Amino acid sequence: MIVWFLRRMFALLATMLAASLFIFFMIEVLPGDPAHFMMGLNADPAGLDALREQMGLNATLPERYMRWVLALLRGDFGISYTYHVPVRDLIVERLAVSLPLAVYALAISILLAFPIAVFTASKAGKFADTLIMGGTQIGVAIPNFWLAMLLVLLFSTQLHWFSAGGFPGWQAGLLVAFKALTLPAIALGVPQAAILARVMRTSLIETMGEDYMRTARAKGLGQLQVIWRHGVRNAMIPVLTVIGMQLSFLLAGSIIIENVFFLPGLGRLVFQAVAQRDLVVVEGVVLVLVLAVVLVTFMVDITYHLVDPRLRRPATMRRTK
């Protein structure tokens, strides 16, 4: 297990290295010179050159890459060209919105999907199942920004239950902050819940046909007990992959929703930074997102190993106690 863990850690580092190289060179080949952008269109060439020198843009590519990575390792993401503050502070500030939003949306997705899946699986093929599964089909098809606009129209404009956007900050109080994140989280979470419910339902139905479920019945367990004690954990294995993918998606993919609700999240940060050629910020945010996705995948892998004994040590290596 420890060796496996170390190997996974090594793979994780290698992924990060590859990602950092990729991000760095992608941004290098993109058109748009940040110095030029900062000085304006009528910049004096001498001044421009001085600024480029000052920003370290005149050094060779490998040199600049090394400098960038070494700084990253010290936790120094550089200074934003446009905001003139350390990128690290920007990212930390924005993560305080994006991370809770992603987790909130994922919680909504799981909490909605789980009962729907158990219910429809137990009624598989019947009218209620067909009806609900038809509903989830619509849920999968709805674009989340459109759902977001509908939610705003209903709950903000009509009912005035929630504000239409903006984020008061965590200092305004936990409840207030969560309330501000509720509509965006629903908009993000509902389509994900539809996907998750469908995957979970299929997996549960498959598991219910397994021989060991029949064995459990033969031992004297009732239908519901069998599903709960023997079915759910087995059915969760494929579902875990989907949950991991959803968390990654929700972290990195909420740009549009953040824009709809004027949330100061990572998505909006990277969106604005791209528009303003603020390469230092783009590099930093993208790298953080890659790290998050890689970490989530890693966590899903570890969960797999905890849930499924077949993935642990090979049979021949196990000794009796």
Next chain:
Amino acid sequence: MSLLVVDNLRVRLRGVPVLHGVSLKISKGQIYGLAGASGAGKSITAMSIMGLLPPKAQVDGTIHLGRNDLLKKSEKQMCALRGKQIGMVFQEPMSALNPLHPIGKQVAETVRIHENVSRKEAKVRAHHVLTRVGLPPSQISPGRFAHELSGGQRQRVMIAMAMVLKPKLLIADEPSTALDVTAQAQILRLLKSLVRKDGVSLLLITHDLAVMAQMADELAIMRAGKIIESGPTPKLLRHLDHEYSKTLLQSAIMRPLRLPHKVHGTEAVLEAKNITCRYGRKYRTNGHNPPGVVAVDGVSFKIRKGENVGLVGESGCGKSTLLRALLALKAPESGQVLLHGEPFLPNSHKQTKTQRKHIQMVFQDPYSSFNPRHKIARLIAEPFYLQGKISAERRNAAVADMLEKVGLAVDDGNKYPHQFSGGQRQRIAIARALITKPSVVALDEAVSALDVTMRAQILALLGELTDALGVSFLFVSHDLGVVRAICDRVLVMKDGKIVEEGEVGDLFSRPLHPYTQALIAATPDVETALEERELERD
């Protein structure tokens, strides 16, 4: 006094009648055998007793367990009886155990469901019963999972789970069918000794009359949802009335189909020279691994033209690894495979593709070895790509010819695999293997998934084909009876080595190696079993 009385049991599934008035009585401590081909209604009878038929089944008649009228019980009352008064052991011990729970926990669960005891007490009881079934916790940790056990050990866990509460009735549905001969003999012996010691009645379901001849006190033969005859086992098997029962018995006996000492050419079509295969070297999880396991250890043999050779041994003896090397799917670590005297090497070599048409393969599971979305004609014609371009007419003619040769109709080519039974699918697999006119066809446990009657038919077909087409079959199996029926020569494999080799007649009548002797002794045989029982009684 009868423990279980089933009277005029009728079952309809989705409106289709599947049981037409089954009646049987099992007395206390008796082993009652229910035999018949697949689809006869044996398992439906068992599931009716358990109350575990599919939701919309219509059930008529009565089932009494002691004073309990089982069909009148509510689901909740049945839950209290299942596991406590009626235990059940299923066929496939790998899939019948939950892969995510340790075996000790699964055994203890039966106790915890029915008796209000502490976790610790349940664990003690589980360990006790695991010791009784031959899995003492000091040797086989109850913390193991199903995938860490052999097939026989898994079945022991199933038996422990069913027997931990000493039920009055144990139902065993094909408990040894998925196991190889030695494990089968052990499991049957264990079942018999446990039910005898605890005074438990056993309803034993199997299609294998040889097993019945050994085990059952009373035997009933089922066909198409009815019991057609029943009686005390030895007496019944000696004097069967019904034509169908007689066919079933004949299929179970499997007399040799091949003439003894038939002269074959001396030319070797397939030759293995000192083949050694190793696997497991890739696992480097803890850094100090042994250098892999030697699965095949210096094996040499020849197959001559028109000769059927059997390769027997328990699971894990290296049969499948050897077969992979023979088919050039995997390069052996050392040694050579010669096909018509030419080296036969894995795919990277140019000549391999032209050689492939000389050697073909039939697999064990006729259900999963076809693409379900292709029609039969296409499936059979598939190996033609090995022969280069061929006109559609010639291809169709060859497919039609082959369909007839394996006993199917020409229009069957337009159907899909799911429209055929297991035995028919195995015929299709044979047609697919023979279409390239190969010199050798390797059959890996090709009849193990079939029931006795179909098995007998397929064996007869193979016997005809080998003479008609001059093809050699390499028959890989753990079932000595099958090998005896179809083969001219037998290779016995143990721990990666060929321990004995000989003509079928000689090998079976005078086995020299102790391992061969043990294998033959473990193979259930109707005649031997009946003789032994008659001796016991006298």
